[in-house]
Amino acid sequence: MFEAASTGPGGSPVDLTRCSVGQLAGLFERNHRALMQAECQALMLAAAWADAHEVDVDAGDYQPLIERACFVGGDGTPAVSEFCAAELGRCRRRG
Structure with a gap:
C-alpha cells in the first residue's frame, strides 16, 4: 500500500488511502475538470501570444x-x- 495525500474541495487535505471508491471517483472527476480548464486556458494564452x-x-x-x-x-x-x-x-x- 502507499501513502498519499491530495486536496479535496476547498483545498482541504485528503488522505487517499482512506477514501472510498466513490470518493476517489469524485476526486478524479474534479481533477479532470481542472485539467480541462487549464488546457483551455493554455490554448487561449497561446492564441493571445501569437496575436501579440x-x-x-x-x-x-x-x-x-x-x-x-x-x-x-x-x-x-x-x-x-x-x-x-x-x-x-x-x-x-x-x-
Missing part, C-alpha cells in the same frame, strides 16, 4: 534582417515573429 507576435510584412517598419516573419499555420494564418514559438516554449518550460 503577429508581424505585418507589408508594414513600413518591417525589418526582416532583425526578425523575420514566419507562417506556422495553414492558409490564411497571419505571419508571426520567427522566435514566437521558441519563446512560448520557454515560457511553458518546454525548451
Whole structure:
C-alpha cells in the first residue's frame, strides 16, 4: 500500500488511502475538470501570444534582417515573429 495525500474541495487535505471508491471517483472527476480548464486556458494564452507576435510584412517598419516573419499555420494564418514559438516554449518550460 502507499501513502498519499491530495486536496479535496476547498483545498482541504485528503488522505487517499482512506477514501472510498466513490470518493476517489469524485476526486478524479474534479481533477479532470481542472485539467480541462487549464488546457483551455493554455490554448487561449497561446492564441493571445501569437496575436501579440503577429508581424505585418507589408508594414513600413518591417525589418526582416532583425526578425523575420514566419507562417506556422495553414492558409490564411497571419505571419508571426520567427522566435514566437521558441519563446512560448520557454515560457511553458518546454525548451
